Amino acid sequence: MKAGIPLNETMKNNLYKYILGIADNSLILGQRMGELCGHGPSLETDIACTNLSLDLFGQVRSYYQYAAKIAGDDRTEDDIAMLRKERDYLNVLLVEQPNRDFAYVIGRQFLFDVYHHLFLMELQKSKDLTLAAIANKSIKEVSYHLRFSTDWVKRLGDGTEESHTRMQEAIDQLWTYTDELFHQTEADKEMVSEGIGVDVTKLKEEYYNKVAEVLAEATLQVPDLKYFQKGGKQGIHTEHLGYLLAELQYMQRAYPNMEW
Amino acid sequence: MTTTEQHIDEVLTPILEKVSDPEIPVLSIMDMGVVRSAVIKQGIVYVEITPTYSGCPAMDVIGDDIKAALKNAGYESKIELILHPAWTTDWITPKGREALEQYGIAAPLEAEADKDVLLNGKRLVKCPQCGSTNTKLVSQFGSTACKAQFQCDDCQEPFDYFKCLK
Numbered sequence: 001m002k003a004g005i006p007l008n009e010t011m012k013n014n015l016y017k018y019i020l021g022i023a024d025n026s027l028i029l030g031q032r033m034g035e036l037c038g039h040g041p042s043l044e045t046d047i048a049c050t051n052l053s054l055d056l057f058g059q060v061r062s063y064y065q066y067a068a069k070i071a072g073d074d075r076t077e078d079d080i081a082m083l084r085k086e087r088d089y090l091n092v093l094l095v096e097q098p099n100r101d102f103a104y105v106i107g108r109q110f111l112f113d114v115y116h117h118l119f120l121m122e123l124q125k126s127k128d129l130t131l132a133a134i135a136n137k138s139i140k141e142v143s144y145h146l147r148f149s150t151d152w153v154k155r156l157g158d159g160t161e162e163s164h165t166r167m168q169e170a171i172d173q174l175w176t177y178t179d180e181l182f183h184q185t186e187a188d189k190e191m192v193s194e195g196i197g198v199d200v201t202k203l204k205e206e207y208y209n210k211v212a213e214v215l216a217e218a219t220l221q222v223p224d225l226k227y228f229q230k231g232g233k234q235g236i237h238t239e240h241l242g243y244l245l246a247e248l249q250y251m252q253r254a255y256p257n258m259e260w
Numbered sequence: 261m262t263t264t265e266q267h268i269d270e271v272l273t274p275i276l277e278k279v280s281d282p283e284i285p286v287l288s289i290m291d292m293g294v295v296r297s298a299v300i301k302q303g304i305v306y307v308e309i310t311p312t313y314s315g316c317p318a319m320d321v322i323g324d325d326i327k328a329a330l331k332n333a334g335y336e337s338k339i340e341l342i343l344h345p346a347w348t349t350d351w352i353t354p355k356g357r358e359a360l361e362q363y364g365i366a367a368p369l370e371a372e373a374d375k376d377v378l379l380n381g382k383r384l385v386k387c388p389q390c391g392s393t394n395t396k397l398v399s400q401f402g403s404t405a406c407k408a409q410f411q412c413d414d415c416q417e418p419f420d421y422f423k424c425l426k
Contacts, residue, residue: 044399044409051401058315058405062343133344137314140346140425141405147379148400 007070011194016070017090017187018197019131020080021233022123023063024091027081028241029112030056031248032099041102048148049105055141062134082252086242087235090185094177096232096241100170103156103163107170110149114210115181115203117146122198131196150214157218164219171215172223179228181207188233267297272305275333282321283404286363289322293351296342305330305337310347312425313405349425364388366395366410366421374424378408385421387412395419 007015033053040046064077095112099105120142123135156167182204184192191197212222231237251258268276268290276295281287289295289309297308307326311319323339330337349368352360357367366385368374376382378400385395392414399409400423407420 044401047403047409048399048401051405054315054317054405055313056315058311058313062314129344133346137311137343137346141313144400144423151379151400 011190012070012072014187014190015128015196016067017185018191019063019067019070021090021185021188022119023060023067024089025095025112025116026056026063027060028089028091028244029095029109030054030060031244032095032097032108033105035099035247036105045102052109052145052148055138055145059134059138059141062137066130066134078252082249086237086245089232089237089241089245090235091232091237091241092177092180093229093232093238094174094181096238096244097174097177098240101166103166103170104174106149106152106156107167107174109145110153110214111171111174111178111211112181113142113146113149114214115178115207116142118203118207118210119198119200122203126197127195153214153220154218157215157220167218168220171220175223175225176227176229178207178211180230180232183230183233185233266293266295267299268295269298269300269305272298272300272330272335275329275335276326279322279325279329282318282325284360284363284365286359287356289326291353291356291359293353293356294322294347295326300335303336305335307337307339308342309339310342310345312347315405347425349422352422360422361388364419365407366419368422368424371424371426377421378423385410387415387417388419389417390415 030053033049033056036046036049037053038046040049060081061077064080067080068075068077094108097104097108117139120135120139124132124139126132126135153167156163158164182200184200188197188200192199215222229238273290276298277288277290279289281289281292292312294309294312295307296310297306299306307330309319309322309326319341323341326339327337352367360367366388369377369384373382373384377384377397381397383393383395386393387395390412392412394413395410396413397408398411398418402409402420406422406425408423409418410421411418
């Protein structure tokens with residue numbers, strides 16, 4: 001760590017977990033978007049989805065490289081990405097939800113992008129200069145993601161009867177996973193108190209305001225929901241993550257230690 | 261750490277200028293602004309490069325190409341990837357912008373104009389084929405992470421636009 005903050009074992013563990021908590025979101029969402037390679041609804045959207053995926057994977061590499069350095073043993077960025085078990089992934093449930101149709105793809109991306117952008121704005125101010133630098137780099141890319149997903153939410157929501165129905169359904173189904181974005185783990189709280197982490201609870205109000213603004217413009221309803229799903233940040237996932245990881249990790253499991 | 265200035269030892273400049281961007285071969289990595297420093301210390305060249313986009317798959321190749329070019333010139337080198345300060349399209353040199361246009365890629369506009377063309381459908385991007393600004397956005401994402409797809413409504417040619425990144 002370049003900021004010169006002394007690291008004891010507990011802090012090291014917390015920082016490690018904190019980094020994974022951020023990075024795993026990008027890895028899993030990147031994998032979901034990557035699944036659309038060759039399957040996008042049009043050539044342009046296909047390329048856009050895989051471009052988003054590439055950006056997210058790029059950001060993930062920076063985070064995992066840093067996490068590997070923090071761990072200080074012989075583990076590498078690839079080990080962290082490819083060789084953990086389901087329960088060790090700390091991504092939120094939202095990003096692992098499957099690509100049911102294009103409205104789901106866009107809905108999931110939009111609900112995450114609004115959060116991701118707000119989060120990175122704050123992470124740029126982290127006392128940890130590596131995290132601040134990654135955030136500073138990533139936010140430029142994420143601004144493009146947010147534009148893309150916002151545009152499509154409006155286009156589908158305010159489009160045909162069919163696209164409107166599907167977009168509304170996607171938002172309704174995914175809404176239950178939004179509240180978890182603002183939960184804090186113990187590691188998160190520790191990192192916030194050190195001035196390294198972002199206090200996500202403070203982003204909640206702005207998040208829902210921004211989302212509501214776009215949904216209104218897209219002629220979509222904000223779901224009225226009182227009960228929300230959670231668990232991903234503790235490693236308790238929906239059934240979808242296992243299948244995703246099976247595909248993601250296949251090569252490393254089949255041919256251990258293989259390299260490009 | 262926060263300086264945006266490049267530190268390149270003069271003797272290294274001609275060597276590095278010959279290393280081209282693997283995805284846009286007409287462009288030298290120096291014109292792209294991805295080399296942030298290159299300094300000789302005790303016979304070893306220390307080079308810092310920065311990615312255009314986080315996921316830019318060209319970075320590994322660029323690192324290898326730099327190493328090879330320096331080796332040919334008789335230098336051992338160490339390459340480090342740095343993220344801060346983050347790369348911006350402002351670092352593309354005038355020569356680089358010209359090379360992009362000649363290659364058929366529209367060079368990035370200023371931030372405000374960029375927003376106008378990508379979000380508001382304004383026609384400001386100049387077609388690298390015929391020079392017309394009667395061009396429209398086809399998709400915000402193009403053949404690589406740094407580009408968007410455009411089409412010229414005069415000569416009808418599709419082309420890439422290098423997105424502004426600040």
